Ligand code: HEM
């Protein structure tokens with residue numbers, strides 16, 4: 001595609017801290033290259049703001065290659081912008097044309113409080129993982145990988161679930177601010193493997209309880225999470241989590 | 257964890273809504289089957305339907321199942337609306353620009369509203385047909401099963417009643433368009449292998465059953481107003 005430059009109007013959410021009331025601030029960004037990533041465009045904006053002696057816009061980012069899940073931005077109503085299975089850092093400016101107005105908001109969910117501007121606190125996810133997203137049975141020394149037979153299809157499904165990067169787009173996109181896609185990915189990833197099997201019931205119950213404690217909404221199978229997930233995590237995982245939970249309820253063995 | 261705790265988590269509540277929802281789906285099949293007898297070309301109009309209605313009305317087993325139906329409906333409404341109202345409070349600061357229909361279907365986001373519309377219709381519907389008859393059965397020593405066929409013709413003579421009934425069916429159709437699939441997903445049955453077929457059956461069910469229901473008041477309105 002032909003390279004081009006564009007001038008943009010940005011409406012960005014600014015909020016001093018968790019307690020302050022936020023609001024939109026409008027910026028003009030000039031000469032943005034169509035080859036830039038969305039975050040590079042924000043770098044240009046921030047350099048401009050620093051040069052003007054103003055406070056740069058705070059936003060999360062780390063790897064800038066679509067694997068860390070930090071770059072949370074709600075762009076013109078879409079988590080990570082309009083491209084399918086794409087994080088904000090992988091969204092490129094060729095999506096936009098000269099004169100466009102782009103509205104950028106933080107992830108909005110009561111369980112993801114704003115820290116500053118576009119940066120939100122996603123430690124609720126860490127606490128859900130801490131409630132059960134691990135294997136604690138003694139596995140002894142690392143053994144030969146082939147010693148534990150795993151069905152190919154299960155290995156693939158587990159791998160697909162494990163590709164969740166904990167970005168929180170599912171929560172951001174869900175009308176109920178539910179974290180079920182995230183939790184179901186974490187539960188599925190372990191439940192499908194022999195190492196995760198011994199603790200599967202307690203894990204499902206504990207992680208669901210922690211998810212509720214953190215104040216996420218309940219899943220009503222709307223599917224906006226799946227549509228926005230940058231890793232293409234399927235709501236088939238939510239079906240699996242529901243089965244895991246039902247299994248724990250009716251087997252009566254889970255302590256919870 | 258106790259049973260009570262299992263069913264008070266977010267998934268637990270969903271299981272209750274889903275179980276009662278699918279139970280109501282089964283009820284709709286029976287209700288639709290019995291009522292569709294109004295279309296039977298009887299020499300004496302409504303004979304088949306009247307017999308079926310009398311069987312349902314006079315049968316002790318049916319009366320007992322009816323208690324289960326009302327309990328199920330109550331659980332469905334209370335848990336459904338409580339989930340819905342809790343979920344509305346999870347995002348105190350709303351998005352200025354939202355995805356709208358780009359990432360989900362409007363009816364999947366409107367289950368509480370559609371359910372409330374069904375509930376409003378249901379109150380009118382019970383007031384029309386269920387309450388007077390069952391009240392008589394319980395309290396009037398001289399009670400005998402009402403002639404529901406002719407009562408229906410009378411009820412559906414004014415056009416506005418027909419319109420409200422049709423709107424009730426439309427709300428039900430959209431509720432089921434999401435609810436049928438959603439119920440199976442809640443029980444973890446919408447796996448890779450089955451989700452396609454569950455969605456298709458759900459769409460077919462959500463169209464066919466409400467369509468048959470909606471055609472009844474329209475048909476009886478014509479019978480009442482044209483005399484055949
Ligand atoms: C014959 C009538 C009805 C049928 C067949 C029916 C069926 C269903 C089904 C199958 C579901 C999906 C459950 C799940 O996702 O697991 C559902 C959800 C729901 N129903 Fe109903 N329903 C009926 C009436 C009502 C009424 C009268 C109300 C409320 C006033 C209501 C409120 C809800 C709500 C709020 C949900 C959403 C819950 C969710 O999305 O998780 N329903 N219904």
Ligand code: SF4
Nearest residue numbers: 164165167168170229
């Ligand atoms: S499930 Fe997808 S959207 Fe949700 S946290 Fe994981 S990668 Fe992000």
Ligand code: FES
Nearest residue numbers: 064068069071089
């Ligand atoms: S910055 Fe790491 S995924 Fe975008």
